[in-house]
Amino acid sequence: MAYVVAATVPIVLLELMIDDRTVRLIPLMILLPAFPAVVGTVRQTVYAVGWVLIVITAVLMYRPLPSSYDVGIVMVLAFVLGVLCVVSCHWRIRRERELLRVRSTAVALQRQMLRPLPILTDRVMVDGVYLPVEADRLVGGDVYEAVASPYGTRLLFGDVQGKGLPAIGAAFAVLSAFREAALREPTLTALVDHLEQAVVRHNAFTQQTGEPERFVTALILGIDTSTETQAVNCGHPPLYLLKAGPAAPVQLGDPGVPLGLADLSAKPRTVAWFPFPPGTTLLSCSDGVTEARSVTGAFYPLEERLGAWADTSPWEIAGRLTEDLSRHTAGNYHDDITALVVRRTD
Structure with a gap:
């Protein structure tokens, strides 16, 4: 007035x-x-x-x-x-x-789907940030989970194709299947097969309601008493091992097809191994980070930034990453931003 x-x-x-x-x-x-x-x-x-x-x-x-x-x-x-x-x-x-x-409602749904960070198991601590691109929808397509099983700690980092409630339904199907199979399946490949079947069943159900089929890019890790960690990459962006000096993605070989698309590939998904000794840190980012662009169209220089933050505490890196990413993109995000730090504690 x-x-x-x-x-x-x-x-x-x-x-x-x-x-x-x-x-x-x-x-x-x-x-x-x-x-x-x-x-x-x-x-x-x-x-x-x-x-x-x-x-x-x-x-x-x-x-x-x-x-x-x-x-x-x-x-x-x-x-x-x-x-x-x-x-x-x-x-x-x-x-x-x-x-x-x-x-x-989204807040309640998020509490049921994604556990609040940090997550602590007997072998790792997972912390980080999760920023959906839509402010009014707290739950997006990015999912994560850590489960302490009889076979070691199993980690899931995933991204469901698409947005909205249908994508959230697919994300819930993957998370539920992972939480169940991570405790039961002795091998990582069997765990991934269970996730594949869960996505296929979900797509078959959604077809009856007229919704399109969706796939899920995912990275599944298995961490046991060995200093070597198992990984199955289903089309997800690579991990980064944080250490002194230049940062580089963890080499896991050629990524497999996303969950839900196994019938389109003649090659079965295989397990890769990489060193992850106690006291070291991994960083997993969604494609909202790796494919972020500035107003001029330049991609976000993730490896350069991680190399400059070699002396930074692992728990501060995710926060610094999101702040720097906001400056790079001028706050104009086009996809959900997820940055998760995994610190091996055993």
Whole structure:
């Protein structure tokens, strides 16, 4: 209301100062209620409409328009636009309340799907950040999990194709299958086969409802008493081993096809091994990080940044990464941002 009143003063003063009666500024007042309709409440918008009608009436009584017909047009327009502003403000607030309810539902859904970080098992600690690209949807396509099993700690980093509730359904199917099979399957390949079947079953179900099939890029790790760690890469971005000096991706060989697409490949998924001794740290990033671009189209220099942060605490790297990524992209994210730090503790 203060802005509406402040905007009224120069319009009225100029209206009274201009001697030419063919130049009238007071009709501009009918646009002022649009501002509280966009940012204010319904009551504030009604007050603004009432204020505008009172000011226009007072000015036109003091300095009338050339004809009563023109006065009628101005007053009718002021009233009609005022009503439209009140109605639009009502619908805006109603939509904001609906988005708030959706956000609250998303918070509950996130607590059921993704465990809060950090996650601690008997062999590793997982920490990091997760930033969905849509502020009103706290759960996106990126998923993660760590399970302490009889065969060691099993880790899952994944990204479901697409966005929205259908993608969340596929993510929930993968997470549920992983939590079950990680405790039961003795080998990593058998665990991955179980995840493949879960995605295939989910796609078969969603086809009945008219939803398109989806695939899931995933990276599954198995960490036991050995200093060598097992990994099966199903089309996921590579890991980075954080150490002094230049950072480089962990070499896992050619990645396999994403989960849900095994029938399209003649080659079975295989297990790769890489050194991950106690006290070392791994970084897993989603393609929202590796494929992020600046306003000029330059990719984010992830390896260069990680090399410069060699002396940084592992638990600060994920935070630094997201802050630097925000500066690089000017806050214009096109995909969910996930950066997870895995510290081996045994």
